[in-house]
Amino acid sequence: MAYDVRPRYSLLIYVCSCILTAVTNAFYIPGYSIKSYKQDENIPLLVNKIYSDNTQLQYAYFDLPFVCPPTGNRRHDSSWASGQSLSLNLGEVLRGDRIKNSDFEINMSQDVECAYLCDRVVDGYSIQWAQQLIEDGYVTEWILDNLPGATSFVTIDRKRKYYAAGFKLGYKDYDMVTGKPAYYLNNHFTMVVRWRKAPGSAGEHGGKVVTGFEVYTKSIDKDQRNMTGCPADVSEEHSPLPLYILPNSTDLTEQYPDSSYIPQVPTDLSQVSMTIPYTYSVYFREEHDVEWANRWDLYFSDQEESTTTHWLAIVNSVIISSVLGAVCMIIWVRTTSGDTKGRGDGILEDAKLRPRKRSEKKTYGLLEKEGNVIVDDDLSDEEGMEDVTGWKLLHADVFRPPPYAGLLAPLIGSGMQLVCMTAGLLSLSCLGVLNPSWRGGFITVGIVLFFFAGGFSGYFSARIYKTFGGQNYRKNTLMTALLFPGLLFSLIFFLNLFTWAQASSTALPFTTLLALIFLWLLVQLPLVHLGSYYGFYRSKPYAHPTRTSAVPRQIPSENTTWYSRNQFVLSLLAGLIPFAVLFIELLFVFKTLYLDKSSYYYVFGFLSIITFLLAITIGETVIITLYIQLCAESYHWWWTSFLTGGSSAVWIFVYMTWYYWTKLHIDGFVSSLLFFSYGGLACLVYGLATGTIGFLVGYAFVRRIYGGVKVD
Structure with missing residues (x-):
């Protein structure tokens, strides 16, 4: 089998550029024009x-x-x-x-x-x-x-x-x-x-x-x-x-x-x-x-002394991702080259689609009739049925649409929007375009990127929704355009009521709220509709390598561990691994944001490397988690991939709560409300973005092991 090596070179180039950027301490462009003053000229x-x-x-x-x-x-x-x-x-x-x-x-x-x-x-x-x-x-x-x-x-x-x-x-x-x-x-x-x-x-x-x-x-x-x-x-x-x-x-x-x-x-x-x-x-x-x-x-x-901390965070991330990568390599070899017994993993590749006579008897309850075509899963003992266990039995159910698919698709769309925004911000920050001399530039560019990434949000949401078999195109589009931005705006407006009452400059002026609403309704909403139209009507649904049976297969409850039976617990425990990658860098981020507000976070080169390693770690964690779940003969992996990718946000919020009680000295109900509300919102944004990465990696992994079809 021939493999395309070009993505590997692209990956190597990206990693090298990130390391070079980190070594240069994330240089910045201090301005585009130098203001000079003459003798006795007034300086405002x-x-x-x-x-x-x-x-x-x-x-x-x-x-x-x-x-x-x-x-x-x-x-x-x-x-x-x-x-x-x-x-x-x-x-x-x-x-x-x-x-x-x-x-x-x-x-x-x-x-x-x-x-x-x-x-x-x-x-x-x-x-x-x-x-x-x-x-x-x-x-x-x-x-x-x-x-x-x-x-x-x-x-x-x-x-x-x-x-x-x-x-x-x-x-x-x-x-x-x-x-x-x-x-x-x-x-x-x-x-x-x-x-x-x-x-x-x-x-x-x-x-x-x-x-x-x-x-x-x-x-x-x-x-x-x-x-x-x-x-x-x-x-x-x-x-x-x-x-x-x-x-x-x-x-x-x-x-x-x-x-x-x-x-x-x-x-x-x-x-x-x-x-x-x-x-x-x-x-x-x-x-x-x-x-x-x-x-x-x-x-x-x-902050120069913290350079050692950043390099320690990178080394910690590399070690964790390397160990997980070795585990994923073992899983990959087992699923693509066969079990240690030599027969089990090749069964699916040898399965044929053939016409079946009505007189033929269904043996194991796994046959699917679609028109005049029946999936031949009748394997006798001589054909190696004893070796067909675990994930290999799920090929007729593994691509069955998940429950609440109408909610998962908009969440994936919003996550892609946040991923595009984050990638743009880190790239511009590493290039020095976004720096402290441009006051408010990071937030301004982030909002602009978020709204204009609405096209990606609509496209991915609509195409995944179509893959799930959804028919209500308008409902999915409105949910994608209104669900996360609506929650975001509602929370900001609610918190503004408290800051207005305190006469704080933290409160947004009414005109600013109107400007955000106009950007939301006049920029993002049309772009989401445009992307949804292209993803639903102009693009084909993602092709799956196996057919889905009409009757769902019963998931066995015996001989399964407690963590494989509960996908939420499994995902939550798996989220500790990406959190371990971020933990050291979070110490510096939290110190800059909460303990020393007079400082500026400037090490975007290091942050880009950590983010890249975090994405790799999330993908590896999702692959291992899905393999455990599929081996337990559970085909409800869609939400598991998303929750596993975003579950580290829960641990970040727990860490933030610990930081509040042990490190900070924030007094007053309003200040505490703002701390936890905006901190929870940041964790939600992080969870959506990383959950989307986990979903895409899990989707690609499942499609690959069940047929070797490359992701569209």
């Missing part, structure tokens, strides 16, 4: 939001009642007014960004020792909210020349510096006298802008580019400022600005003039007030060691 400082590792709720910076509000002034050399919102892409809106121009005056190469911004008068409710935000560890995000304001750190040996995006809103301490917690708000910002000469002709004409943006915060009490609103010397030590609420009455302050005693909170917080002064400093420092194209490297340098 944009404010975005605050976020915390301890909660899922984010808030727009200008929505905070204790920060300086925008004045609405427009500088003479700027087209943006203070407080004006920037146009955001869909991904930025979905991730909770609310970027606006600020009143900070920053001009290239102009150092500012201290500049007064405003005095903000706040009431007791605002002070309480500020205390709660500081308690939750909220971090502020500002943006200068597309770089997030960073907190600078150095390694223990002081040989390397790295950045963590964002800076603390304030800090918590304890009063030395009373022992009670005290909260201090950072109200002075020292900004260090690092620059170098612009490359090319722009640099020859005096142009400069920004290579770093650091923010150092300080809390300075309002009593230590001069007439200009600034302290006499910013670099000196100052008493911090405490956040506490004093009643209007001066009795307590007169009674304890020299005490740090903080009175009890009054009942009417709207009747109390506090003044918070804000100032800032700006310093420009020339940087010779960092090129503009590498200015994002400092945000990633603290």
